[in-house]
């Protein structure tokens with residue numbers, strides 16, 4: 278076994294990637310990611326202890342969030358960047374350790390702990406890739422072959438939920454919004470994954486606590502995004518092209534979107550979104566730019582063909598980046614936590630200044646116009662503020678029976694053919710069913726003409742995966758309007774598609790809120806052991822997707 282990773286839905290055989298990732302991750306990068314996570318556990322040991330003693334270290338807190346985020350599927354494939362992150366993490370851990378030890382001595386006259394975990398103290402002989410790779414191979418998911426499979430499953434489920442939570446925490450942080458409670462929780466929970474005294478029940482408790490913090494994290498990010506850029510508005514987004522040089526921007530970072538639009542004013546360069554950035558088209562602050570043309574192409578995994586045809590410069594602000602073809606690699610730029618060897622990386626902004634996108638803009642100016650893939654418009658912008666602004670209309674439609682059922686079809690898209698299921702479900706739903714969506718899953722059906730019900734579109738697209746918060750908020754508001762104590766009594770079915778770890782925190786958030794009978798597909802996560810699946814079935818009635826016909830029948834029956 279050259280590596281082991283089973284954190285995403287496309288893992289080999291739904292068991293684990295052991296030779297090379299389906300995503301393109303090499304064993305070397307896999308080991309460095311494992312070592313980074315282990316080093317973050319070391320920071321967390323001192324971070325938790327430090328907080329007990331009144332010692333905090335904001336740079337270490339941020340490093341934990343960003344390190345977790347960097348190891349999410351399709352964020353960063355760059356060995357050199359991981360070596361830098363590991364070195365910085367060890368440096369911060371030692372600074373925190375020294376501060377905590379000093380506080381311990383001041384309070385009790387002795388050091389903090391007799392038994393220190395290796396992650397809290399290990400320092401490499403050097404920062405050569407080979408040295409770090411060798412250590413990383415010893416500290417990953419399968420480091421302890423004797424570990425109980427249910428504990429391993431719950432520890433990894435928790436870590437993957439934390440990765441998603443860290444991503445949302447970092448997106449908010451970029452907009453200068455953060456929560457000490459969330460930053461502290463990331464460390465407390467990472468420490469829990471090293472605690473051999475915690476059994477299955479305690480770990481289930483940590484997993485649900487992560488769901489609770491996931492709700493907080495998504496609410497925080499929703500506030501950060503809407504305070505900065507306004508509430509998304511119902512918008513018809515152009516999916517065709519315009520003559521002229523262009524930049525394609527993907528990922529979730531709205532501040533990058535903002536600064537790129539500002540810096541391209543008057544340059545003659547048009548800006549388009551791709552994949553995860555589609556929802557940016559609905560924000561009032563961005564819509565005002567005449568050179569912001571619309572969205573190009575489909576979900577993340579189509580990028581190898583679509584980026585080739587786009588012709589212009591491309592900016593990846595967060596996941597998902599997939600190994601680029603040579604035909605467009607020199608036009609592909611990364612920024613933030615994204616990295617791919619051979620692609621130019623745009624550095625972080627300096628305090629008080631914007632990121633410098635001049636190299637990206639210069640590349641765009643020297644490039645061809647995009648080739649048209651399709652034409653027309655798609656509707657977006659149905660986040661909570663919009664839906665609640667027409668709440669009376671929605672409630673009346675439910676009361677009159679014009680809307681019989683809502684179907685939450687949120688989550689991710691992916692390469693597997695079995696995801697055709699989601700297109701077939703969307704097409705097969707009765708005319709009185711409305712789809713609520715957020716995340717890339719929508720690309721399986723958002724270009725279908727499903728019509729509307731009394732002016733309410735049958736696909737209500739709330740935005741990015743983090744905007745799943747909007748869906749929960751809408752459900753809670755509807756429950757209140759109908760005077761229901763339990764949101765499971767609403768006419769809402771859940772058919773969630775997952776791929777990577779942001780979707781894991783969305784799922785845990787739904788479970789924390791008590792949502793039951795979620796269908797999860799296209800496969801159940803490989804990291805859930807049979808007993809952990811049983812816990813989810815017993816407590817939440819979670820189930821794998823079935824056949825299209827069976828699931829349509831169940832949805833029509835309100836399940």
Ligand code: SF4
Nearest residue numbers: 282285288294298300
């Ligand atoms: S992220 Fe997914 S595809 Fe990549 S190595 Fe891990 S399990 Fe495999």
Ligand code: SF4
Nearest residue numbers: 689716717742779780
């Ligand atoms: S919807 Fe899924 S695949 Fe797309 S960015 Fe969000 S978590 Fe990743």
